[in-house]
Amino acid sequence: MIVAVASGKGGTGKTLIATNLFALLSKASYNVNLADCDAEEPNSLIFFKSTKESASEVRQMLPLFEPEACTYCGKCEEYCNYNAIFLLPEKRIFRLIEDLCHGCGACTYACKFDALKETEISLGEVGMYRVNSKSKLVEGRLRVGALTPVPVIKETIKASLDSEIVILDAPPGTSCPFIHTISKADYVLLVTEPTPFGLNDLKLSIQIVRQMEKPFSVIINRAGLGSDDVYKYLKKEKIKISMELQFDKEIAMIYSSGKLVIESRADIYQKFVKLSESIIHN
Amino acid sequence: MKVAITSTGNSTDAVLDSRFGRCSWFIIYDTELKSTEFIPNPNIDSIEGAGIASARLIASKGAEKVISGEFGAKVKGVFDSLNIKLIVIKEENKTIKDIIKLFQK
Numbered sequence: 001m002i003v004a005v006a007s008g009k010g011g012t013g014k015t016l017i018a019t020n021l022f023a024l025l026s027k028a029s030y031n032v033n034l035a036d037c038d039a040e041e042p043n044s045l046i047f048f049k050s051t052k053e054s055a056s057e058v059r060q061m062l063p064l065f066e067p068e069a070c071t072y073c074g075k076c077e078e079y080c081n082y083n084a085i086f087l088l089p090e091k092r093i094f095r096l097i098e099d100l101c102h103g104c105g106a107c108t109y110a111c112k113f114d115a116l117k118e119t120e121i122s123l124g125e126v127g128m129y130r131v132n133s134k135s136k137l138v139e140g141r142l143r144v145g146a147l148t149p150v151p152v153i154k155e156t157i158k159a160s161l162d163s164e165i166v167i168l169d170a171p172p173g174t175s176c177p178f179i180h181t182i183s184k185a186d187y188v189l190l191v192t193e194p195t196p197f198g199l200n201d202l203k204l205s206i207q208i209v210r211q212m213e214k215p216f217s218v219i220i221n222r223a224g225l226g227s228d229d230v231y232k233y234l235k236k237e238k239i240k241i242s243m244e245l246q247f248d249k250e251i252a253m254i255y256s257s258g259k260l261v262i263e264s265r266a267d268i269y270q271k272f273v274k275l276s277e278s279i280i281h282n
Numbered sequence: 283m284k285v286a287i288t289s290t291g292n293s294t295d296a297v298l299d300s301r302f303g304r305c306s307w308f309i310i311y312d313t314e315l316k317s318t319e320f321i322p323n324p325n326i327d328s329i330e331g332a333g334i335a336s337a338r339l340i341a342s343k344g345a346e347k348v349i350s351g352e353f354g355a356k357v358k359g360v361f362d363s364l365n366i367k368l369i370v371i372k373e374e375n376k377t378i379k380d381i382i383k384l385f386q387k
């Protein structure tokens with residue numbers, strides 16, 4: 001079973017939920033993996049003592065320009081859907097805008113003069129970390145400056161699937177990285193907070209999750225802050241709240257010192273037990 | 283010399299379009315001939331790389347200077363390598379006519 005922990009708004013507590021849920025299940029002797037899909041700033045690893053087992057590079061194809069062979073016919077530019085090729089035939093200028101290149105290979109296919117060869121660049125790394133005999137953490141880490149984390153997320157998820165339960169710590173936002181992560185999930189936990197921003201972004205993510213026909217429920221973090229608008233909305237939409245965590249300075253302090261909240265707070269531990277039961281028996 | 287100006291409309295009474303890659307119109311002003319050419323921007327709906335596609339259009343027209351409200355990093359790199367100068371105008375509601383006047387002095 002693959003469970004994605006996601007949210008529209010950043011900073012609502014995805015990693016808090018994902019890491020504590022993972023720790024709980026892993027201690028309960030489940031075969032469970034955690035995939036940190038927030039490849040632009042992965043941080044789930046901070047919460048666990050682990051040993052790095054292996055790492056693999058995620059690569060993307062990139063065309064390599066051979067000026068001597070080029071006739072400046074313009075076919076490559078015509079085939080490029082992403083405006084990654086800047087060509088001025090009259091001045092014999094060819095520029096590849098690497099940041100726009102998706103590595104699709106259309107330009108090398110289009111070129112009949114062998115002026116575009118294939119090369120590869122690194123997009124990032126997928127690291128495998130052993131947490132205990134039955135569980136590992138798979139971390140996707142994007143190279144700084146790379147255009148999109150999606151290929152790294154794809155490989156991260158792929159490397160985490162060899163387990164009974166897989167928890168995906170999703171990237172924030174509601175664009176491609178978020179969509180790609182939840183597209184692999186059997187169940188989605190949407191984490192929100194009862195603030196106007198939290199509600200606005202929750203609505204956006206619910207729209208997408210519904211369109212993708214994924215079963216989901218909502219976790220309200222920092223309950224007691226803001227207003228009850230989120231509760232009214234969820235009631236009206238008949239959406240299940242699977243857990244509420246109160247706004248509590250101590251939780252924030254435990255989290256920000258890199259520790260697991262379930263280890264020092266029995267009340268929170270109980271909440272995660274209930275949450276895990278409701279997901280596993282869903 | 284040819285100067286490209288991003289415009290919100292197809293007349294010199296229109297105001298400067300503050301975006302480069304996705305502006306509504308490009309106006310190519312020839313400082314010697316004192317002529318203007320209006321080109322609707324074909325890249326408005328590009329999913330990605332509107333700036334690069336627009337830069338190509340401007341460069342193929344032979345412009346040596348480009349005037350807009352702002353330029354993205356990718357576009358700046360390309361224009362720099364082609365020795366095309368970028369001029370940023372931040373004043374709102376500046377008309378194309380006003381901008382052309384600056385080149386007639």
